[in-house]
Amino acid sequence: MGFSTDAIHAGQIPDPTTGAVITPVYLTSTYAQHELGKSTGYEYGRTHNLTRQALEKNIATLEKGNYGIAFASGLAATHALMNLLKAGDHVIVSNNVYGGTYRLYEQNMTNYGLEYSWVDTSNLSNVAGAVKKNTKMIFVETPTNPMLALTDLEGVAKIAKINNLVSVCDNTFMSPYFQNPLKWGMDIVLHSTTKYLNGHSDAIGGILVTNDEKYHERLRYIQNAAGGVPSPFDCWLVLRSTKTLAVRMKQHEENAKAFAEFLFKSGVAQKVIYPGLKDHPQHELAQKQMRGFGGMVSADFGTIEKAKKVLNNVKVFTLAESLGGVESLICHPASMTHASVPKSEREKYGLTDSLVRFSVGIEDIEDLIKDVEQALQ
């Protein structure tokens, strides 16, 4: 089926009791058993929930995967992944990832004997060169948050296969509408469903998708054993939202392209970063591995004073953490999303104090452009 047809129907059938077209929110913690040792197949809410199963099937289909395993947040999914490893194992990670991912790995998981190398994965020879005897996983984010640097997914998947490593891609920024990492040979895709998949800024969630039975089995076990599951209502909210993912993403992209071009041509920013701009150093790779360029734009305004002027004076953009909702958000990564990354680390990849990140929403583009113009005045 086409993307929109899958987005609207995959994982969902009319409710067998009432014919309800929309999958109900199954608010139950437990299920009656027929007799001792004979259940309906549904035993306990942490283990089985029909709304969650529908969501897992839906997103797995959009990611061209067989299995989806949903979690209470993107970070809960990122944490669950670490259960594929054991003390002494080494992971290669993109040096510029979401700040919370950095914090979890570098400040928490290292206490359990895991070792991380922070690598500029946009250069494949860095990835191959970072493989050690104890390396077990490559974790990439592409495009990265907030520098929008790309990693060649096909190349990383090949390095992982040759070295018998599990390869993971955080696909939050592109959503399955614009990028399917499994198609390029990656083993596992991660999403913060909080972002584009939900798209309405009213639920927190995460999901892992894979085609590999053994990773699925282990992650499904961890979902139940550690219990970081999303509520049925949050699953329902995301399931409602994926139905409109295609139309939302098209509009996000149309607006982001026009917005990036405005920033670029008007010269209001010192540097504009958007994979859809021809001057993006990986524009060609973006055209190869993505079906579009997404809705995120970053701009360096040169000085913190100028960045502050924009951040504090916009009226249509909302100054807030997060991204991917229908409403436009603006954020200062250095002090907000990436505050837990040391200044010396983030400046290595260009995340300066004057960098501003725009999550371009689906309002009228003229209003978004005017908003930045008036903020600068």
Ligand SMILES: Cc1ncc(COP(=O)(O)O)c(C=O)c1O
């Ligand atoms: C790229 C990326 N991955 C993961 C996460 C974590 O997701 P959550 O906030 O749902 O835990 C975020 C959150 O901003 C993100 O931007």
